[in-house]
Amino acid sequence: MTEKLTIGFLPLVDACLPILAHEHGFAEEEGVALAFQRDVSWATVLDRLLYGHTDAAHLLAPLAIATTLGRGRPAQPLAAPFVLGLNGNAITTRSDLAAQIAAGDGLGDPREVGARLAEQVRARAAASRKLRFGVVHRYSSHNYMLRYWLAACGIRPDEDMEIVTIPPPFVADALASGEIDGSCVGEPWNSVAVGRGVGAIVLATAQIWRRGVEKVLAAREAVIEERRPAFEALIRAMRKAGAHFVDPANWEANAAILARPEYVGAEPDLILHAISDRLVLRQGDAPVPYPDFMFQHREAANFPWVSQAQWLYTQMARWDGLDFSEADAAAAGRVFRPDVYRSALKGTGDALPGASSKVEGSLAKPTAVTAQQGDMVLEQNSFFDGRVFDPDDLQGYLAAFS
């Protein structure tokens, strides 16, 4: 009998892999039937997951960790056996601010854009009206990437600016009304703001940490154990969906599927921007190609590296002002489940790395790495400020920020 999995998601382009695994029949091929539950807040996606309305969810990776550690609610262990994608978010500001900080054309150097933003921050502080930026959730990579960039450019996110939570569908409205001056959000919501002429894209998060971890497929730990074969089937189906998603021949068809009201519910043309790595930065401009704006498939992009989870934990400790805890760091690392990913794909010929953790941000050029199966070449993986994250020295990494 075919097993059925219900997957919760928020209307964002990076919910694409489970959706396309269903729409193109890859899930069926693997013997698992998928149903979807669309919601409009992460709180609801999480509630449904915790109370069994859904079996799995498209979830912010830091939120999966925060839930496991009991930040904000009683702890409930979640497991993430699959990374739904790397990067794919952007920083969009009001057009007047963008005119002050963005490069003349194309996406600017993050250091230069940051330095110009720092000038604006100082000017506004003098006028006693701090700049306010929106992020989608406190426990999101959007929040951490934005803060990482700001701090490295000499801006203290909580003192010099304000960072508030804005649901993605409201970002364009909030920019238009002046409620926020900028935001870090996933697609298509940057493109929606640009299309309405209320903001301009000034940076892609891939410029802050190239190959930074984004959403994960998460489930309750116990549910993964109980239904391991179904989850492994889903992982194989999503790998097939990823190969389909990155093939330019399928871009338009996939944009049309994702655009449907039961999925993202946005204009197919806007969705195509993210899928094809061609962003329109300002209303009326020609699209600017930016390779690997979203990164869903190559280089075993979906492999849940334990080091990615640990990097997120260091940022949680940094911005929530927590004392570093060895036990929490270990628990955060255990949320990512390379063991499940490996057993799902063993024997398929798909690339599997030899290690489960790596030094993040240390690759300036394509590098061959040891593989358990297939060929593994990792391309550039770097933080814009040149820092390197060594998962064997979390405390040293954290201490260097203060």
Add this chain to the structure above:
Amino acid sequence: MRIAIVDESTARASIIKEGLAELEGCEIFVVDGREGLTSRIDEIAPDIVLIDLGNPSRDVLEEYFAVSKALARPIAMFVDEADEASIGASIDAGVSAYVVDGLHANRIRSVVDLAVKRFNAFARLQRDLAEAQGKLAERETIDKAKRILMRSRGMTEPEAYAELRRKAMSSNRRLAEIAEAVVTAHDLIGDGE
């Protein structure tokens, strides 16, 4: 006890408010719209906040509770695990609750149970309405299909109706579906008029 109902649907909010009015010693506030949500909550200083699961502002509200400096700040109603059944019922009904720590469990339960009943009642009303609208639309389609048959095949109205019924029964489909097919075919092919 101060209860805030956050709902973008004013119709539902008033149904819930009316339901909670029977509780003694409760002051009820309705917050609609997204603008100024957190400052309204700040003013109200509620003991319980009820918000529907479909409200995009839930993340904003949770963020506000997380960073709020207020001593009596509400937290998501997950804490008391003995209340699992009650929480399950509220999620099924589509409502989430945030409560200030230290409130009496029975008080919370009576509020949440009432809210759940009201949410379910509202959902039932909407279902009935959608069903009634669907039936109306179906009747119009059937009338249209009858007129097409009457015109193109010279049938009387009872004959046209009988023909649609016969086709529905023989193909094991609903009358409305057959009528829909007739109307669609007519739109595509026309009848030479």
